[in-house]
Amino acid sequence: MAKLAFLGLGVMGYPMAGHLQAAGHDVTVYNRTAAKAEDWVKAHGGSSAATPREAAKGADFVMSCVGNDDDLREICLGKDGAFKGMKTGAIFVDHTTVSAAVTRDLAEEAGGHGVAFVDAPISGGQAGAENGQLSVMCGGAQADYDKAEPVIAAYAKICRRIGETGAGQVTKMCNQIAIAGIVQGLSESLNFAEKAGLDIASVVEVISQGAAGSWQMANRSKTMAEGEFEHGFAVDWMRKDLAICLQTGDEIGASLPVTALVDQFYKDVQSMGGNRWDTSALIARLRRFD
Missing domain, CATH: 3.40.50.720 (NAD(P)-binding Rossmann-like Domain)
Structure with a gap:
């Protein structure tokens, strides 16, 4: 010890x-x-x-x-x-x-x-x-x-x-880049199901067992459907992380078009007063702007 x-x-x-x-x-x-x-x-x-x-x-x-x-x-x-x-x-x-x-x-x-x-x-x-x-x-x-x-x-x-030294931080950037795209994709999928009049729980039960399955789907789809965004990692912190990713991408010559787009979507969430909502709040933006 x-x-x-x-x-x-x-x-x-x-x-x-x-x-x-x-x-x-x-x-x-x-x-x-x-x-x-x-x-x-x-x-x-x-x-x-x-x-x-x-x-x-x-x-x-x-x-x-x-x-x-x-x-x-x-x-x-x-x-x-x-x-x-x-x-x-x-x-x-x-x-x-x-x-x-x-x-x-x-x-x-x-x-x-x-x-x-x-x-x-x-x-x-x-x-x-x-x-x-x-x-x-x-x-x-x-x-x-x-x-x-x-x-x-x-x-x-x-x-x-x-x-x-630094390899851990660069790996965390990879993590945040992957999460940004996954959460946006999940938000669009759930919002699409809502607009189509489908039962979200049934949709998630089926598609989560196939190639669309993810940690985000397993742990956040229900709360996203219910509009609950109090799960710890705030939008403000995600934007801080994505800024690091985008700056580093420029420095090393890595293209991050989806990350840059989702970063702006999180900016929209901030403008809605969602600074302290968790990252799954991207679906709230879709519901507002659709």
């Missing part, structure tokens, strides 16, 4: 840190809103700290799951950033979805502090975090990954090293 710090207790980080404590690790948490960290300690045990630096002091591993590039830079390099508190030989494991560029910059900074860095973005949504069933895609040195993987296993269904 290890001494750990977990930085960021959002809808993903809160249960992930809980799984680590339940696995027997000694976990210290930090959250920008201190009351949430105090609530976590009451629910799970462990301890909380006032700053990332304090949380990271003496930790073998420091895990993070925050909002974006700027948030990550701040908790790593700010006045009371984690890198200033980490001991030589410790490993920083970042679960935030950020650009590969900031990942590589921070990995270099970490090295200057005698600290290893593993980028480890996650997929599986709030339910995956709560149930310990996340997909974790990692980048970094093999030796560092080998040390971190048994810790990450507390909340992972699958955890794989894809390559060197």
Whole structure:
């Protein structure tokens, strides 16, 4: 068992840190809103700290799951950033979805502090975090990954090293690109069934058993049909992720026409007041504009 710090207790980080404590690790948490960290300690045990630096002091591993590039830079390099508190030989494991560029910059900074860095973005949504069933895609040195993987296993269904630093983030981009097209396709399919006067549940029961089947269909078709969009991963965050995908696509010469189009559809959802709706809310746009 290890001494750990977990930085960021959002809808993903809160249960992930809980799984680590339940696995027997000694976990210290930090959250920008201190009351949430105090609530976590009451629910799970462990301890909380006032700053990332304090949380990271003496930790073998420091895990993070925050909002974006700027948030990550701040908790790593700010006045009371984690890198200033980490001991030589410790490993920083970042679960935030950020650009590969900031990942590589921070990995270099970490090295200057005698600290290893593993980028480890996650997929599986709030339910995956709560149930310990996340997909974790990692980048970094093999030796560092080998040390971190048994810790990450507390909340992972699958955890794989894809390559060197940044490879985890690029793999997460692949994930978000695939999701964008799938959710739009599912939204169009369900909306089409509604317009045709078909029973959606019956349609989904049949087509989900064939080539059209997907995780999104199995887990979101019913709630999409009912207009329920409170499942954790917000449209605002998806647009943040797709912006990273589109920028990287330009940099590496990869064409992303469907991703670019769906990104604009999510912009429409934001204009409807759906910023905090989950990504399946694309069907609400179709219902509005049809």
